[in-house]
Amino acid sequence: MDSLLHVTTVLSVVLLAMVLISVRRAHIRVEYSVSWLLAAGAMLLLSLSRPALEAIRRWTGVPDTPLTLFLMAGTVFLVMFFRFSIIISHLRDDNVALAQRVAMLEYRLRSLEQE
Amino acid sequence: MPLDQRAKGGGAVKRASGPDALLVIVPALNEEGAIGEVVRQIRQHVPGAPVLVIDDCSDDGTIAVARAAGADVLPLAHHLGLGGCVQAGYKLAYELGFEYVIRVDGDGQHDAGDIPAILERLKSTGCEMVIGSRFVEENGSTTGMVRGLGIRFFRMVLRPILGKAVRDPTSGFVGVNRRALEVFSRSFPLEYPEIEALVVLQRRRFHFEEVPVKMHARAAGKSSITARKSLYYIAHVLLGVFVNILKYDGRPRPRDGG
Numbered sequence: 577m578d579s580l581l582h583v584t585t586v587l588s589v590v591l592l593a594m595v596l597i598s599v600r601r602a603h604i605r606v607e608y609s610v611s612w613l614l615a616a617g618a619m620l621l622l623s624l625s626r627p628a629l630e631a632i633r634r635w636t637g638v639p640d641t642p643l644t645l646f647l648m649a650g651t652v653f654l655v656m657f658f659r660f661s662i663i664i665s666h667l668r669d670d671n672v673a674l675a676q677r678v679a680m681l682e683y684r685l686r687s688l689e690q691e
Numbered sequence: 692m693p694l695d696q697r698a699k700g701g702g703a704v705k706r707a708s709g710p711d712a713l714l715v716i717v718p719a720l721n722e723e724g725a726i727g728e729v730v731r732q733i734r735q736h737v738p739g740a741p742v743l744v745i746d747d748c749s750d751d752g753t754i755a756v757a758r759a760a761g762a763d764v765l766p767l768a769h770h771l772g773l774g775g776c777v778q779a780g781y782k783l784a785y786e787l788g789f790e791y792v793i794r795v796d797g798d799g800q801h802d803a804g805d806i807p808a809i810l811e812r813l814k815s816t817g818c819e820m821v822i823g824s825r826f827v828e829e830n831g832s833t834t835g836m837v838r839g840l841g842i843r844f845f846r847m848v849l850r851p852i853l854g855k856a857v858r859d860p861t862s863g864f865v866g867v868n869r870r871a872l873e874v875f876s877r878s879f880p881l882e883y884p885e886i887e888a889l890v891v892l893q894r895r896r897f898h899f900e901e902v903p904v905k906m907h908a909r910a911a912g913k914s915s916i917t918a919r920k921s922l923y924y925i926a927h928v929l930l931g932v933f934v935n936i937l938k939y940d941g942r943p944r945p946r947d948g949g
Contacts, residue, residue, distance in 0.1 A: 675768045680765070
């Protein structure tokens, strides 16, 4: 159990570092890094605070502490993926609309030039 | 493709010239082998109607061949897929005030000689969409086995949804009037649009009809739909149909949202 918590602690720290480095290098925009930082922070806190993890395990009725940790992590990341799917869908819609608008504006510009 | 290269040559479709103005749109992707003859055939059968080829970012000579054949070209800045490509044509036609738009595929499968019949049916019935169908009358048109099974499957699925039978739900040879144009310029499926477009129309209580048309084998090039992709097509369209049935239209959309 302890070694598992050590592993998740290290993974959380690595994730935090990766996100911060990516934000600093402008690979991830700040608004999209918040979800990752919150998820990594929550994982880190749970890994470091065994009583909190035990309390959640008792509250949820999950029979096993490591399983509780992985269920929580899985849930958090599923919510994040869902959120990003919504964002990507909006971006795709906007992208298509923009590409069509650019094509139509170019087209009208050329029509005006020909008149 | 650089902007200056795309802007060279070709005429421009002007604002609609009358209350019954027709625009023929031809979505095309890498169809340099077929597009010239497609445009010439359209101009021969409907000489007064402007022809607009919407180029979905071809990397061959589609644009040049289309312009040389007498079409105007709307070149998209990047690849959008068939639905995004067709919708760009609908949007432009709507903004330019056209009353009717008929879509003809750029691969030479559709017979331009059938365009007048589609237009006549649009005008005489007042329905929002007319589908050029291979199966209204026996005319020798054939489809592959997988596509044939898909068509039968979607006939069954669509029958209760649309409230009437549709014989050729995957046909891309369609004409629409301005009411449908207004709807499609705001909301149109991005991939495999034909079947989902019928559901979009049904949600607005619009009507469609089918007229018999001939279809030929592709004049050049290869179809992008392989047997494996057909299964993906069926799953994708099926999901799209049910999503369109359940669709919530209250979500704020971009002004030109697809």
